[in-house]
Amino acid sequence: MLGKRHRVAVVGATGLVGEELCEIILARGHGFPDCFGRPRETQVCGRTVAIESMSPEVLAGYDVAFFCAPASIARELAPEVARHGVTVIDQSSAFRMDPKIPLVIPEVNPHHIHGKLIANPNCSTILLLLALAPLHREFGCTHVNVCTYQAISGAGKTAMGELIESTRGELEGSPQPAVSLHEEAAFNVWSHDSQIDVGNGYNVEEIKMIRESEKILEDPPRVTATCVRVPVLRTHCEAVSVTLGKPTAEARLREVLCNSPGVEIMDDRGANRFPTARKGVGHDGVLVGRIRPDLSEEMDASEGEQPRQYHFFLAGDQIRKGAALNAVQIADLMLS
């Protein structure tokens, strides 16, 4: 477990994920981690921090290095730092699909950890698999269809500011054109702004969810995704439809989800109380609700037949469990 005795470096501490990482480490009673990036004095977690210039040699002096930097920087530095024996966890997409590098969600595939360099999955993948992996392990899912309701935080601090300014402009009658985002953000819903493959029509975010799920799960189900941005600050929601490998009673499915680490059931039909974007903020796991069998399935309940198709809805903090906390939890495992 990452503890006070470990020397911790954060590369890219000024971004949303880097800052959340520093906060998680501080909240554990650890001293402020050393921060690396473009050398300057700046604010991180409300205090003035000296960002130091980085090199593999400098980073070699640490026990753990969290990379919260662009993929290009991770590609250049992370493997070399790991070769110096440092535990390196990379938030970027640089190594996620590299067959030699483990892609890890501690609640899902801790046994994949080997070596010193570990990739942190995409936020939407982490949140999906927290709920999906236990179902897959128990019931062998065959097909998964997920539609996302993704927060702006995934596009970074500037984009979050843009949502706020766009909304303020709209309320004051002076609409703002889109700047860093692909569309005007205020009161809008739009297809995820990641690059789209003109050939197959899928965007990078969707492909990440599909391919990363395949890498992380054993004998993976066929996953498909529609990734959509909503005007929300920092929680992703996902509507998930899953086909199980075997007919299963709803109570049994609920039991499995209830007992899954990182899953918090919020499914009060009587009170119409379910996961929402706002409720997901700051949670360490995912909130899961709206759990129900597919009504359209041809099935004779009077014959005791059980459904194979279920739907549920989840909400998870994209910056926390979707990124920073997952990385700290990987470090916990590696340093144990």
Next chain:
Amino acid sequence: MLGKRHRVAVVGATGLVGEELCEIILARGHGFPDCFGRPRETQVCGRTVAIESMSPEVLAGYDVAFFCAPASIARELAPEVARHGVTVIDQSSAFRMDPKIPLVIPEVNPHHIHGKLIANPNCSTILLLLALAPLHREFGCTHVNVCTYQAISGAGKTAMGELIESTRGELEGSPQPAVSLHEEAAFNVWSHDSQIDVGNGYNVEEIKMIRESEKILEDPPRVTATCVRVPVLRTHCEAVSVTLGKPTAEARLREVLCNSPGVEIMDDRGANRFPTARKGVGHDGVLVGRIRPDLSEEMDASEGEQPRQYHFFLAGDQIRKGAALNAVQIADLMLS
């Protein structure tokens, strides 16, 4: 076609749909329709209008009566007004599932029209079926899974004001508790606030989409839905997954959608330009884009196999084509 010579009554003109109806009628060069409801002078479409008290006898003097009132009022008055020979189109849920009353989308099932009383479908159903019905007619869809991104307008004027005030409060650091909505609206995503069936876990909005689609389509596919609210003012978006009855080339599917009345294709992969909530405002039909085959389907493209599963994304003005315009178009057909 509804023309200047027709005497038009609007019951419930002060609501969002009633007002939009009056605007559509005015834009056609028709005089201001006579408005009925709680008697008073009030503002409709920016002008002072005398709302008159209604009775079947008074409404019997009209050619058309649009009911934009609660289901209880429609149940009490609409059948009797229709018996007087008036063309009655009802926006409420009162008669939608009545097997004797046609439920009509003019582009989809105009041949269902008979009698003098017609029910207008739920907004999400109309928008879905504009795109789905032509695919179903051509390829015989077997399964449909839809996840909605629904605007606040569906909950009425007060709710729209609540979203604006909630957002303003959030930006000014004084969050507002939910009043008419089920959850705090600002920067949030939540399960549709309609009543939920504690037995099966589906909310009323989802059941409407499922049952109304079954009523409107011939030999209907099995439809399932997850209905979700997003902080958007007046456009619903829907992510639709459809299984066709026969393998179909993407080009052929696009051709069918392109030639479907009420469908406007907005699907520019190169420019990442797709339907959004904001772009849907004021459109007479639905914008459809993100059309793509399911990547997860097991299929040997090299053998010339074609996909059976497709996804697309749509945006449509919930108040306009989702309600008011559809009703006027029904009247057009009935008065032709």
